[in-house]
Amino acid sequence: MYKLIAIDIDDTLINDHKEVTPATQQALEDAVKAGVVVTLATGRAYASANKIARQTGLNVPIITYQGALVKNLLDEKVLYERYMPIDAARKLFQYCIEHDLHLQTYIDDKLYAREENQKLKDYAGLNNTQYHIEPDFEKLIAQPTPKMLIIDEPAYLDELIPVFKELLGDGVHITKSKPNFLEFMHKEGTKGAALTFLADHFGCDLSETIAIGDSWNDHEMLEVAGLGVAMGNAIQPLKELADYITASNNEDGVKQVIEEFVLKAK
Known part of the structure; x- marks a missing residue:
């Protein structure tokens, strides 16, 4: 019997119109009524994720920044937090x-970049996020951040991954949330680590958890969950490791x- 469900947001919980459909909303409510803990697990910042969580009526800790921050919705208490190592952040910068390369960072749940450009505008528009410009980026690098992000062409980012792995060392977790988003967190800032933490927090075994996602940044939580589910619209590598493939995000x-x-x- 499953006691905890962790659901990715973009292209999983929400459809291509960025909506949680009434049918999916009803299913979430029915699961909660059945005594199951339903949470979100997203690469989004907490400020962005909590708007969707509140719309759906969830009132639990949610996994944000790929797993670098787990925070209560009710009292906003931080339960789990991992920051990017400062030395690695400097090297990346x-x-x-x-x-x-276009680099973004998050300080105190606010999005920062060195300059305004189309990549930043498009990203902010995609997640309905405010952004801040700080030309003196050195100031920001010295501060704790749960996530840094590079936006560029998918093939170029794929070439950069081994370069960054060597440059930044094994204290950093590198993943792609979307083909043109390369994200950097603490090595324990993964959805899998955060799901493991939450299962323990709620007193359930990982075998009693379900994880649902569509992108490669979901693979760690699908691997640790009792039931790893890939969406019908998921990337092929995720489908290959999933225990179950469901319908797409546009088909509930x-x-x-x-x-x-x-x-x-x-």
Whole structure:
């Protein structure tokens, strides 16, 4: 019997119109009524994720910044937090300056970049996020951040991954949330580490958890969960490691999982 469900937001919980459909909303409510803890697990900042969580009526800790921050919705108490190592952040910043790469960071749940450009505008528009410009980026690098992010062409980012792994060392977790977003966190800032923490927090075994996602940044939580679910619209590598493939985000795939594995089992 499953006791905890962790659901990715973009292209998983929400459809292509950025909405949680009434049918999926009803399924979430039915799962909660059945005594299951339903949480979100996202690469988004807490400020962005909590708006969606509140809309859906959830009132639990949520996993944000890929797993670098787990925070209560009710009292906003931080339960789990991992910051990018400062030395690695400096090296990443320096590399981006030298190679003219667009780098973003988050300080106190606010999005910062060195300059305003189309990449930043498009990203902020995608997540409905405010951004701040700080030309003196050195000031920001010295402060704790749960996540840094480079935006560029997918193939170029793929080439950069081994370069950054060597440059930054094994204290840093590198993942792609979308093809053109390369994200950097503390090595324990993964959705899998955060789900493991939350399962312990709620007193349930990982075998009693479900994780649902669509992108490669979801693979750690699908691997540790008792039931790892890939959306119908998920990338192929995630489908290959999933225990179950549900319908797409435009076909209420999350609802299907809840009905099949939570409500039918009751």
